[in-house]
Amino acid sequence: MISYRWCDELAVGDRDEVLALVRRAADFDAEAGFSAVDPRDVDTLSSDAQRVWHLPIKARRDLSARDDAPWVVVAYLRLVVGVDGLGSVQFVVDPDYRSRGIATLLVEELGLDTMSGDGWAGTGARVLRVWSYGSHPAAERLTTRFGVPAVRRQWTLLRHLSGPWAEPLDPVTTEATLSEPVAATAIGAEMTELLAAATVPRRHRDSLSRADDSGLAITASLSGEPAGYVRFDPALHEHEELRAAWLGALVVSDRASGRGLGSALLVRALVALRDAGAQVALMRIDPDDERVMRMCRLLSFEQDEAHACYQVEDLRRETENDLCKTLTHANLGGSVL
Template structure:
């Protein structure tokens, strides 16, 4: 019913079909907030420390049983394996072919044995991880059927900025000697230096630092940096005021809120977050969105105090041993 073969780089025809597939899926899944694959991942090649493999899954158009019906790409899997054999998976099925058993059939044919010689399916992967964003019934069914463990969670939170459910944004008293600098672009040289300084003293795990670095490299938006009386950056908030529809409302994202370890617990995080919410509100957003780790008690408490509410949950699934917690964006 399906056919597929690993490759280091997609052939031109397959690449064009896969690019069309991920674009159609991104548009179809936007409101639900499901996982999406960026076009740059479809054209990615292996690089130092990362082996990239592509899998275009094909079937007869309409899943026809007739041999004269042409093959089309119905799903795509992207795998990035590091030098330790840790494999990060991204997978998407074309909207026209969902709920028809494509993912189940693929797992049944390929298996999930990561201990065989050569790793999973000969890719070198000794363990696998994949994030499923949104409450996705297909992901839940698939992982339950094949006993794939969940190892981490994220929440998407929302906060009303206008309308009848919007709580006023009260001023926050900052720690003595701390000031919030003017809004600057994410790619501003001063912003980049300040973010690097804060991240270096944040105590964030390497996997999360790597995800943040990747997001910054391809991201947009602005940052507000908090500095102490010596001028040293103590924290930052990264926000993207770009408006997009979300449940018939205009929404914008807060991408990251990071403090150095010594600056936590004194109100600086609340001050940065309130400033970001003010910027998004003034840019026309009706709601603000952000993701947090629900196991981070400080982040959960802060967001609740500022009237954020949980909207959705996301799950990271894992096959094999991988001891470091997963990063997220």
């Protein structure tokens, strides 16, 4: 038996339990690369642009049948609904209560009807989307059981920078001039100009235009005009017991496309990450982009993890990156274009 109630702001006691749960779950899932809820999101409130719902799910401690057993928060769901009815879902179960039917029972009780009345469970959501990062068996079982299709994919790619599996990082010959790494904040206007000059799918363009200003960037110019850039974050974290760092967005203008500029920028960024102490570099890509996949294979990247975006209702809608957002602590863990 579970108990839950939608709210637009968590009560003090529930907030403390939810915060403890999402932090404990993030630590537990870090090595596997599963989705994580940012603790800051627990305090988000609604605005004119979106409605934010919080749903702490409670059960009796240890799922006891005793009436005197205390109720505790065993799972947490966060739903952000845009003005157009698109709902972005984040959901996490306490590690101590997994594989015990909590998620299945919640879906059975709430249902997945988004078209009746005020949308899903009265929240206003007409479409539900959620990213499952990593090959999460529980997510696969749940979506299969309730017939929820995957509408978009991402892969995390890994490239060894040192050690026995590291291939040489030979510079790529290019007619462009590449800059030294600079703070991304210093070239915001230039990156905006380049993004406008590149053929980028809308789902990527929206997320890139709202990317934060952390990390570093290397720019490229042709005949004195901006031609491309790559973003990366040299901050190190542990990945499979190795020091890892993230590559972010790679953008090349249409006029510079096909000249090897993307490969040249990536290699320069990889060298910078290696020099910063990273043993492996990570990035996320769209596996359906054959051009990017080929470039990455030639640069000795290999698939590390697979991710899927699941959607309920209206499968004709394009899957946007702002809703299917990257659930990672890495600020620049976005798609490479």
